[in-house]
Each structure stands twice: as structure tokens, then as C-alpha cells.
Amino acid sequence: MTAGPLAGRTALVAGGSSGIGAATAVALAREGATVAIAARRAAELGEVADAVRDQGGRALTVQADFAAADGVTSCVETVRDRLGHIDLLVYSAAAVRLGPVHETAPRHWDLMLTLNLTAPFLLVRELMPSMLDRGYGWVVAIGSAAGLQAVPGTGGYGVTKAALHRLTELVAEEGRDRGVRAAAVCPGWVHTRLAADPASQGVPETDVLSAQDVAETVAWVVTRPARMAVGPLVPVAPVASHADAVGGLSRYAFSPAVPAAVPDGRRRG
Numbered sequence: 644m645t646a647g648p649l650a651g652r653t654a655l656v657a658g659g660s661s662g663i664g665a666a667t668a669v670a671l672a673r674e675g676a677t678v679a680i681a682a683r684r685a686a687e688l689g690e691v692a693d694a695v696r697d698q699g700g701r702a703l704t705v706q707a708d709f710a711a712a713d714g715v716t717s718c719v720e721t722v723r724d725r726l727g728h729i730d731l732l733v734y735s736a737a738a739v740r741l742g743p744v745h746e747t748a749p750r751h752w753d754l755m756l757t758l759n760l761t762a763p764f765l766l767v768r769e770l771m772p773s774m775l776d777r778g779y780g781w782v783v784a785i786g787s788a789a790g791l792q793a794v795p796g797t798g799g800y801g802v803t804k805a806a807l808h809r810l811t812e813l814v815a816e817e818g819r820d821r822g823v824r825a826a827a828v829c830p831g832w833v834h835t836r837l838a839a840d841p842a843s844q845g846v847p848e849t850d851v852l853s854a855q856d857v858a859e860t861v862a863w864v865v866t867r868p869a870r871m872a873v874g875p876l877v878p879v880a881p882v883a884s885h886a887d888a889v890g891g892l893s894r895y896a897f898s899p900a901v902p903a904a905v906p907d908g909r910r911r912g
């Protein structure tokens with residue numbers, strides 16, 4: 644696929660093996676971009692790449708752990724070796740450990756800081772100089788409603804998302820006169836493996852956003868004309884108040900029925 648507003652552009656989707664990142668990889672490929680999809684799970688990465696190729700797009704998969712010491716640098720090196728420069732970065736990887744601040748384990752705090760904040764900072768350090776040199780670039784972070792306001796029980800997750808939003812705002816300001824734009828798309832509740840199951844919270848699944856809803860927002864943002872900026876903070880939430888992520892997260896984090904760790908990755912602090 645070479646047609647589309649992103650034809651000739653290369654996008655790195657970090658955290659692209661499932662959920663919002665996977666849907667974003669497909670959406671950006673539909674706009675013409677070649678996509679490098681990076682995360683830890685090889686089989687899931689392969690499925691996303693197949694979905695991109697099925698619609699005529701180009702995809703490269705990179706197995707990467709962004710919480711590991713050299714995870715960011717080795718991923719960028721691999722993408723540059725195979726695809727050359729990187730025009731767009733979408734950072735969707737995150738760790739979520741819910742619970743009140745005083746119950747948050749230091750190792751969970753450290754993981755969230757490393758994966759949700761330091762890794763996107765390191766990616767910006769790696770990628771922004773060549774974006775500035777080329778006069779074109781997009782840095783998109785998947786933020787969160789939990790970073791837009793203080794949600795009891797979001798612990799280090801909310802702190803890292805708020806800081807990720809500020810990082811994105813700084814990149815937007817520092818790049819704006821040199822063709823590099825940045826936005827944090829900040830979803831409310833999205834039905835993915837990372838989030839609480841809507842049904843378990845008494846919320847109809849249809850009232851919660853889908854990964855595609857958020858991915859299409861990202862694709863819309865990065866296909867605006869060069870003279871136009873969006874955001875940099877772009878909240879995207881279900882319209883119904885009962886499907887508000889903020890209430891759902893808080894209820895979930897304080898629910899005595901929720902064990903300290905559950906198999907799908909959601910854990911209390």
C-alpha cells in the first residue's frame with residue numbers, strides 16, 4: 644500500500660502487539676505508513692503484522708522489552724537497520740498496578756516509571772533529532788484519563804500518565820517551529836485486556852470505547868495538514884457517565900473482591 648496521506652512515512656508503534664497499539668498499527672498502515680510494531684509477545688506481533696499485510700500494508704515486527712536496560716536502543720537500531728528513518732512514534736506500552744499510593748509496592752512504582760515514562764523519554768531522545776533534521780515528525784503518546792485528574796487508587800499509574808502528558812506537551816512546544824508535532828491521546832475506559840471487564844462493573848460493553856475508536860483518533864491526529872496542530876492533550880472518552888473510566892478505575896482499585904494479582908495483567912499496588 645503506497646497511497647494515503649502517510650505514504651512514504653515510517654511509524655514505530657511501541658506496545659503494538661494488542662489493544663490500542665495493535666489497532667493503531669493497522670490504522671496507520673491504512674493511511675499508507677510502513678509500520679514497525681514492537682512489544683514482547685512474538686506470536687501476537689505476528690498476528691498484527693498479518694492484519695497490516697492483509698490490507699496491503701508493510702509491516703516489520705520487533706520483539707522488544709521497553710522496561711529492559713537496552714530495550715529502547717536495540718529496538719530503534721533494528722528498525723533503522725531495516726527501514727531507515729522513523730517519522731512517527733506512537734507509544735502505547737504501559738504497566739498498570741492499581742491501589743492507593745501508600746499501598747503501592749516500590750517495585751511496581753519503579754516498573755511504571757520505567758515503562759510508562761522513561762521508555763518514551765528515551766525514544767524521544769533517540770528519534771527527535773532526526774525528525775528535527777528532516778523537518779517532519781510525530782510523537783504520539785497514549786495517555787490516560789487517569790493522568791488528567793487525580794483518581795483515587797490509580798497510584799503510580801496516574802502519576803506516570805500525568806508526567807507523560809507533560810513530556811508530550813514539552814515535545815510539542817520544542818518541535819512546533821521545526822515540523823515536529825506531538826499529542827497525547829488520553830482515553831477513558833477502552834475495552835482491552837489491560838482494562839477492567841465492563842460487565843464485571845455492571846457497564847454494557849457497548850458503552851465503553853473500542854481500541855479502534857482510539858486508533859482512528861490517532862490516525863486522524865497525525866494526518867492533519869502540516870500547518871495544523873491538535874491538542875497536545877486529546878481526551879477521548881465514552882459519552883455515558885456510567886462508563887466513565889475514572890469512576891471505574893477507582894471502584895476497581897478499592898474493591899475488596901479484587902485479588903492482589905489477577906492473570907490478565909491487572910494488579911492492585
Ligand SMILES: NC(=O)c1ccc[n+]([C@@H]2O[C@H](COP(=O)([O-])OP(=O)(O)OC[C@H]3O[C@@H](n4cnc5c(N)ncnc54)[C@H](OP(=O)(O)O)[C@@H]3O)[C@@H](O)[C@H]2O)c1
Nearest residue numbers: 658660661662663682683684708709736737833835837838
Ligand atoms: N484500556 C483502557 O481502558 C485504557 C485507558 C486509558 C489509557 N490506556 C492506555 O492505552 C495503552 C495501551 O493499552 P491497552 O489498553 O491497549 O492494553 P494492552 O492490549 O495490554 O496493550 C499494552 C501493550 O503494551 C505492551 N507492553 C507491555 N509491557 C511491555 C514491555 N515491557 N515492553 C514492551 N511492550 C510492552 C504490550 O505488549 P507485550 O505484552 O507483548 O509486551 C501491549 O502491546 C496503555 O498506555 C494504557 O495505559 C488504556
